[in-house]
Structures are given as C-alpha cells and as structure tokens.
Amino acid sequence: MILPKDRDPRFITIRRGGMLTDADHHLLASWAAACAEHVLHLFESARPDDPRPRQAIEHVRAWVRGEVTMMESRAAGGHAMGAARDLRGPARHAAYSAGQAGAVAHVAAHDLGAAAYAIKAVRAAAPEGAAEAAGRLECRWQRDQLPESIRAMVLDDQRIRNDICWSVFDC
Numbered sequence: 001m002i003l004p005k006d007r008d009p010r011f012i013t014i015r016r017g018g019m020l021t022d023a024d025h026h027l028l029a030s031w032a033a034a035c036a037e038h039v040l041h042l043f044e045s046a047r048p049d050d051p052r053p054r055q056a057i058e059h060v061r062a063w064v065r066g067e068v069t070m071m072e073s074r075a076a077g078g079h080a081m082g083a084a085r086d087l088r089g090p091a092r093h094a095a096y097s098a099g100q101a102g103a104v105a106h107v108a109a110h111d112l113g114a115a116a117y118a119i120k121a122v123r124a125a126a127p128e129g130a131a132e133a134a135g136r137l138e139c140r141w142q143r144d145q146l147p148e149s150i151r152a153m154v155l156d157d158q159r160i161r162n163d164i165c166w167s168v169f170d171c
Contacts, residue, residue, distance in 0.1 A: 032114035036101040046091035053098035056080035077102020093121035116165040139171030
C-alpha cells in the first residue's frame with residue numbers, strides 16, 4: 001500500500017480539482033522514471049529478455065513529452081508490474097518501481113511508489129548487514145535528483161507517507 005486513503009490535493013491535477021500543475025506533474029513523472037531506471041539493472045539481470053519494465057519507464061517519459069497518452073503510460077506500468085509477479089527480491093521490487101513510474105501519468109502520487117520500490121530493490125540486493133545503509137544511500141540519491149520546484153512537496157509527502165511506504169524514506 002503506497003497510496004493514502006485521503007488523496008492529497010497537491011498531487012491531484014488542477015483540472016480535477018486539485019493543486020497540481022501539468023508542469024509539476026511532468027516533473028514528478030520524470031523523477032519517478034529516474035528512480036526506477038536507477039535500479040532497472042536489478043530486474044534486467046534476472047530477466048534480460050523481458051522489456052516490460054524498461055518500456056514502462058520509456059512510456060512515462062514519452063507521456064511527459066506528449067508522445068503517448070496517459071492511458072498508454074498507465075497500461076505500460078501495469079505490464080511492468082505483471083513482470084514482477086513471479087519474481088522475488090530485488091528484481092521484483094525493481095519491476096514494481098518501473099510499474100509505479102508508468103502509473104504516475106494517471107495518478108501523480110505513484111511517484112513515491114516508484115521511489116519506495118527502488119529503495120526496497122537496493123536493500124534486497126545489498127549484502128547481508130548492509131541493507132539499511134544501501135537504502136539510505138539510494139534515498140539520498142533520489143532526493144538529489146528532485147527538481148527544486150517539487151522538492152519541498154515530495155519531501156513532505158515522504159514524511160507523511162513514510163509509514164505506508166515501509167519506512168524507506170528515513171534517510
């Protein structure tokens with residue numbers, strides 16, 4: 001569970017009654033794609049012939065550029081999550097990260113899903129005893145990628161949703 005029961009209006013587009021501009025929605029999607037791509041190798045090393053997670057990342061970036069529809073990006077995200085279902089460990093979390101990134105075009109709040117699953121992937125791939133440190137490094141790397149205009153909003157959302165995101169944002 002990565003989405004709260006009550007949706008934060010900062011992550012709902014203006015045209016749907018929220019406060020999120022299209023420009024910031026695109027920044028959230030791009031950041032989510034960067035988070036997912038950063039751990040994609042953990043999936044591709046396990047399933048080199050399965051393109052679905054990479055395609056989800058490519059689709060959300062294409063959505064940002066106006067080249068595909070929201071529904072196409074969301075569908076690609078769903079296919080990436082399908083790639084995760086029969087896996088365990090880092091590969092599974094990396095595929096889920098890509099799937100969450102693809103879904104940001106539909107629901108902006110999936111951005112934290114992409115980030116949280118990427119941290120879970122790094123933790124799962126770390127040597128015994130190093131998972132927490134690896135997760136903190138990944139979290140800090142992700143925060144370094146945040147565009148300044150959405151930084152405060154994302155950091156506040158991480159604080160608010162940390163408990164439902166496996167407490168991975170304690171970094």
